[in-house]
Amino acid sequence: MMEAITYFFTDPIAQKVIMGIAIIGAVSGVVGTFSFLRKKTLIADAISHSVLPGICLGFMFAGTKDPIVLLTGALVIGWISVWLIDYLSSTTKLSADTAIALVSTLFFAIGSVLLSVISKSQNAEQTGLKNFLFGKAATMTTFDIQVFTVVSIAIFVVVILFFKPFQLVCFNHEFAKSIGVKVKRMEFLLSTLTVMTVAIGIQAVGVVLMSALLIAPAASARYWTNRLPIMIFLAALFGTFSSVIGVMLSTMKNNMPTGPWIVFSLFTFTLFTLLFAPHKGWFSIKRRNLSNHKKITEENLLKTFYQLKEEGNTAVSFRDFLEKRAVDTHSLVRDVRRMVKHGFLFEKDKTFSLTESGNKEAARVLRSHRLWELYLTKRMNFKNDHIHGTAETIEHLITPEIEQLLLKELDFPTSDPHNKEIPY
Amino acid sequence: MKNKKNSIEVHNLSVAYNKIPVLWDIDFEIPQGQIIGIVGPNGSGKSTLLKAIMGLVPLSSGYTKIFDKDLNAVREKVAYVPQRESVDWNFPATVEDVVRMGRYKPGKLFNRLSVIDKELASQAIEKVKLTAYKDRQIAQLSGGQQQRVFLARALAQGADIYIMDEPFVGVDVATEKTILDLLITMKNEGKTVVIVHHDLQTVSNSFDYLVLLNTRLIAHGPTKEVLTEENLQATYGGQLNLLTKLQNIIKEKDFPIREKGFEDK
Numbered sequence: 001m002m003e004a005i006t007y008f009f010t011d012p013i014a015q016k017v018i019m020g021i022a023i024i025g026a027v028s029g030v031v032g033t034f035s036f037l038r039k040k041t042l043i044a045d046a047i048s049h050s051v052l053p054g055i056c057l058g059f060m061f062a063g064t065k066d067p068i069v070l071l072t073g074a075l076v077i078g079w080i081s082v083w084l085i086d087y088l089s090s091t092t093k094l095s096a097d098t099a100i101a102l103v104s105t106l107f108f109a110i111g112s113v114l115l116s117v118i119s120k121s122q123n124a125e126q127t128g129l130k131n132f133l134f135g136k137a138a139t140m141t142t143f144d145i146q147v148f149t150v151v152s153i154a155i156f157v158v159v160i161l162f163f164k165p166f167q168l169v170c171f172n173h174e175f176a177k178s179i180g181v182k183v184k185r186m187e188f189l190l191s192t193l194t195v196m197t198v199a200i201g202i203q204a205v206g207v208v209l210m211s212a213l214l215i216a217p218a219a220s221a222r223y224w225t226n227r228l229p230i231m232i233f234l235a236a237l238f239g240t241f242s243s244v245i246g247v248m249l250s251t252m253k254n255n256m257p258t259g260p261w262i263v264f265s266l267f268t269f270t271l272f273t274l275l276f277a278p279h280k281g282w283f284s285i286k287r288r289n290l291s292n293h294k295k296i297t298e299e300n301l302l303k304t305f306y307q308l309k310e311e312g313n314t315a316v317s318f319r320d321f322l323e324k325r326a327v328d329t330h331s332l333v334r335d336v337r338r339m340v341k342h343g344f345l346f347e348k349d350k351t352f353s354l355t356e357s358g359n360k361e362a363a364r365v366l367r368s369h370r371l372w373e374l375y376l377t378k379r380m381n382f383k384n385d386h387i388h389g390t391a392e393t394i395e396h397l398i399t400p401e402i403e404q405l406l407l408k409e410l411d412f413p414t415s416d417p418h419n420k421e422i423p424y
Numbered sequence: 425m426k427n428k429k430n431s432i433e434v435h436n437l438s439v440a441y442n443k444i445p446v447l448w449d450i451d452f453e454i455p456q457g458q459i460i461g462i463v464g465p466n467g468s469g470k471s472t473l474l475k476a477i478m479g480l481v482p483l484s485s486g487y488t489k490i491f492d493k494d495l496n497a498v499r500e501k502v503a504y505v506p507q508r509e510s511v512d513w514n515f516p517a518t519v520e521d522v523v524r525m526g527r528y529k530p531g532k533l534f535n536r537l538s539v540i541d542k543e544l545a546s547q548a549i550e551k552v553k554l555t556a557y558k559d560r561q562i563a564q565l566s567g568g569q570q571q572r573v574f575l576a577r578a579l580a581q582g583a584d585i586y587i588m589d590e591p592f593v594g595v596d597v598a599t600e601k602t603i604l605d606l607l608i609t610m611k612n613e614g615k616t617v618v619i620v621h622h623d624l625q626t627v628s629n630s631f632d633y634l635v636l637l638n639t640r641l642i643a644h645g646p647t648k649e650v651l652t653e654e655n656l657q658a659t660y661g662g663q664l665n666l667l668t669k670l671q672n673i674i675k676e677k678d679f680p681i682r683e684k685g686f687e688d689k
Contacts, residue, residue, distance in 0.1 A: 037515065037516075039512075161534055162533070162534075164525075164528050164533045164534075165528075165533050167517075167525070168525060168528065170515070171511060171512075171515045171517065171522070171525075172506065172510070172511045172525075174475075174478075174480055174504070174506045174510060175504060175506055175525070175577075177478075177479070177480055178478050178479075178480070178499075178502070178503075178504035178506075179499065179504075179528060179529070179530060179581070180496070180499045180530040181528075181530055181533070182530075222516065225516065226516050226517070226518065226561035226563075227516055227517070227518070227521070228515075228516045228517060228521070231516050
């Protein structure tokens with residue numbers, strides 16, 4: 001393993017391939033972000049399938065794997081596919097997704113036919129065109145990588161220059177048009193960038209899997225930030241890392257196609273994001289649910305102690321508690337112990353009572369509960385027998401700020417709708 | 425006929441959506457420096473009218489002018505507020521990001537925003553009372569707050585005429601009041617405000633001038649003159665049966681609503 005990694009960073013050919021795939025990954029992340037935000041991810045997939053005949057035609061025209069001719073072929077055919085999808089979905093009754101599916105499969109079929117024609121007339125192994133299906137980073141020559149780097153830099157420059165119109169077109173194209181942005185031209189430019197990115201990426205990633213490199217980094221990046229510039233940067237970073245790791249893995253596994261390994265590492269990144277992203281990640285959501293649940297349990301516990309105190313019971317045994325509020329015995333014992341530890345309850349002869357701070361906290365919860373019940377009856381015309389259930393939940397949500405508003409609105413009441421005293 | 429005080433002139437305008445005509449021969453002028461309501465029931469073509477004025481939909485016939493000129497000549501004086509539902513609020517942007525878009529100018533899209541641009545955006549945010557929320561992600565805002573973000577973006581444009589599509593839909597009372605107060609301030613500064621609105625129950629007494637619309641123009645004029653029982657009946661009393669039937673035939677036969685070369689000027 002270590003040997004393999006040192007190999008990648010010392011061998012000059014491997015270094016070049018890594019450099020090449022790194023920049024392709026970055027550019028895919030950047031351009032993919034705009035496809036993702038315009039909800040045109042299916043178009044990106046269609047383009048990557050559609051450029052295959054372009055590559056084949058380029059090869060037939062030049063007779064060699066000249067990257068400039070192949071890129072031009074891919075670009076022209078890619079454009080045609082975008083135009084055709086647009087034309088079909090705007091002038092016929094076909095929906096956009098149908099048009100995309102029809103065009104991408106048709107173009108891919110044409111590409112496959114051309115591919116077999118080429119391999120019949122020449123040695124398929126020699127042409128290496130088969131590698132365009134699933135990608136093989138190691139087949140990129142120094143010249144290939146130089147061409148790809150120049151194209152990538154051009155794409156980066158365009159994105160930086162056109163950042164504002166792109167942002168406008170992605171967010172609100174009607175507004176963009178209203179201030180005089182040439183929306184159609186911008187959309188054409190964005191499609192062109194996508195086609196170019198696909199064209200430089202397919203040799204390493206493959207036409208079948210290229211769309212993953214456009215979409216997955218952007219989809220992951222969206223989870224980590226709410227700012228567009230940062231999202232673009234993160235997508236570039238994810239794209240680069242996934243591609244580099246994918247290439248390393250594929251080389252270690254007896255020179256298998258690169259595309260699938262890049263997709264695996266992209267998927268790992270995405271999975272990691274879905275699990276661990278702040279706020280929207282699975283763990284974050286779970287943690288929030290747990291902490292909400294804990295807050296509700298603890299506040300209900302203290303509230304019950306306070307209610308028992310109101311009824312004259314100041315030294316509460318587990319049995320007393322369970323008679324007042326039916327909960328699971330095991331969790332009750334555990335929760336009570338925890339509240340003792342936190343200093344809200346104290347124990348004496350197997351009974352429990354509220355400490356001063358416990359009393360204060362319990363009074364606050366009960367106050368919220370009763371204020372809310374009052375608000376429901378007075379302001380929202382709820383009937384007396386309908387208010388308890390709602391108040392049971394809302395009491396845990398009322399912040400000091402809301403409490404102040406309630407107090408003012410209800411003019412500092414002293415008793416709730418059930419004529420119970422509101423504790424202050 | 426031509427009055428220098430006109431803000432918008434709509435001449436013989438017809439627009440078809442998916443081949444169904446939604447606006448028939450609309451023809452009116454509206455004054456400057458007032459709050460103008462374009463009012464009609466759902467599906468009456470109000471939003472389409474605004475989009476036609478903003479050059480966002482192809483016209484079947486007619487033309488529109490703003491301040492007696494083509495839209496392209498006066499674009500910098502016009503601020504358009506699209507419907508709130510027309511965008512995806514999950515877009516990665518903060519309140520400030522969106523409002524600053526109001527300072528983007530097509531000729532200068534490659535330049536960075538100046539200190540003055542940023543200051544104007546901040547002032548616009550202050551005017552709609554969202555300063556405390558300026559770094560919030562726009563998805564985390566309430567519907568009313570989102571509507572105010574759109575309004576702030578228009579304010580940041582510093583236009584003379586504000587064209588707003590349903591700014592009162594799905595907003596809370598606080599936002600409704602904020603918007604109404606702002607509209608009156610804008611009017612007092614000599615701005616023209618054109619608002620598409622779907623009913624006359626709410627906020628209508630703030631309109632100085634009304635355009636009543638239901639596929640065809642019902643009436644237009646100062647609110648007091650236009651607001652008659654008869655006009656309201658015509659606006660809200662359902663579609664014209666015969667017209668609806670004809671619309672369906674046009675759609676079925678794929679028929680044009682204007683013959684080529686027959687443009688009445």
